[in-house]
Amino acid sequence: DIQMTQSPSAMSASVGDRVTITCRASQGISTYLAWFQQKPGKVPKRLIYGSSTLHSEVPSRFSGFGSGTEFTLTISSLQPEDFATYYCLQHFDYPWTFGQGTKVEI
Amino acid sequence: QVQLQQWGAGLLKSSETLSLTCAVYGGSVSGYYWSWIRQSPGMGLEWIGESNDSGSTNYSPSLKSRVSISVDRSKNEFSLKLNSVTAADTAVYYCARVWYAPFDSWGQGNLVIVAS
Numbered sequence: 153d154i155q156m157t158q159s160p161s162a163m164s165a166s167v168g169d170r171v172t173i174t175c176r177a178s179q180g181i182s183t184y185l186a187w188f189q190q191k192p193g194k195v196p197k198r199l200i201y202g203s204s205t206l207h208s209e210v211p212s213r214f215s216g217f218g219s220g221t222e223f224t225l226t227i228s229s230l231q232p233e234d235f236a237t238y239y240c241l242q243h244f245d246y247p248w249t250f251g252q253g254t255k256v257e258i
Numbered sequence: 259q260v261q262l263q264q265w266g267a268g269l270l271k272s273s274e275t276l277s278l279t280c281a282v283y284g285g286s287v288s289g290y291y292w293s294w295i296r297q298s299p300g301m302g303l304e305w306i307g308e309s310n311d312s313g314s315t316n317y318s319p320s321l322k323s324r325v326s327i328s329v330d331r332s333k334n335e336f337s338l339k340l341n342s343v344t345a346a347d348t349a350v351y352y353c354a355r356v357w358y359a360p361f362d363s364w365g366q367g368n369l370v371i372v373a374s
Contacts, residue, residue, distance in 0.1 A: 153319075186359055188303075195352065195367055196303065201359035239303055243360050247318040248305040 154178050154242050158251035165256055171227040173254045175240035180220045184244035187216055187225045190253075191236045199238075200225065230256070260285035264353045264365035266338075270372050276340040280353030280365050287311050287329050291356040292336040294327060296349040304349075308356060309336060343372045 155178035165171050175185065183203035190196040198207045200216040203223055213228045227234055235258060240251040266278035280292070293308040307317035309327040317325050321340065329336040340347060351368050354361035 184359075186361075188361075190303075195364045196361075197364075198360075198362055201362075207362065241303075241305075241360060246316050247320075248360065250303040250305065253302045 153247055154181060154245055154249055156240055156242055156249050156251040158238075158240060158254050160254060161252065162255040162257065164258065165230050166258070167230055167232055169230045171230050171234075171256060173225045173238055173240075173256075175218075175223045175225070175251050177221045177223075177242055177244075181242045181244035183219045184242055185216075185218065185223050186241045186243065187214075188239045188241065189234075189236045190239065196239065227256075260355060260363050262353050262355065262363055262365035264351075264368055266351075266368055266370070268368060268370055270343055270370065272344050272372060272374050273342055274372075276338070276343050276347065276351075276370055276372075278338045278351055278353070278368055278370075279335055280337070281333070281335040282355075283334075287331055287334050287336060292327070292329055293354045293356055293361060294338045295352045295354055295361070296347075297352070298346075298349045301349075306338065306340075306351075345372050345374055348372045 157176045159174045185203045187200040188196040204216045215226050237253045237255045261283040264280040288311045291308045291310045294306040309315045311329040324341050326339045353365040355363045
């Protein structure tokens with residue numbers, strides 16, 4: 153299985169901060185990488201697919217970058233509604249695997 | 259915008275079979291892969307598997323011996339069956355669609371508790 157490792161596991165940030173989350177794959181996955189946001193008690197939402205393509209209606213303050221084994225999700229200016237847990241997912245090879253999550257809190 | 263609505267038994271005993279169904283509204287089940295994902299309490303997300311309407315399936319190796327996912331074109335829905343459940347299968351189960359990439363649309367989630 154391809155292991156996906158996110159860092160950090162948790163972070164404290166303030167409104168207006170630039171936030172970057174990293175996701176590393178145990179082997180190359182090209183750009184078969186998606187990012188999801190999940191708020192407590194809510195259904196996950198896709199933010200980005202293909203490593204850098206924004207899902208429809210996702211604010212432009214979110215961006216993704218990377219290929220191969222290292223990927224980043226950046227929030228350019230953190231908003232109150234962005235406090236959540238973020239997960240990466242590789243779909244290059246089966247079984248598809250998620251990172252362990254990064255909790256962004258105040 | 260496609261919408262997924264899922265349902266199924268929420269409380270099971272060990273060794274029983276978990277059965278969940280996800281109905282697709284505003285679109286067809288044909289032409290896509292349909293997945294199930296689960297999340298144990300306080301934990302991360304785990305991909306269970308997927309199927310398309312032609313019966314092509316892919317499953318997580320850790321669950322492959324116990325899981326079955328099928329798509330019913332006539333009802334425009336798809337289903338998950340997981341047999342011989344244990345407390346370790348207690349989780350919120352989500353259905354989701356694969357369109358160009360995983361998972362652009364999700365069901366609302368079902369909490370399934372397995373009591374010993």
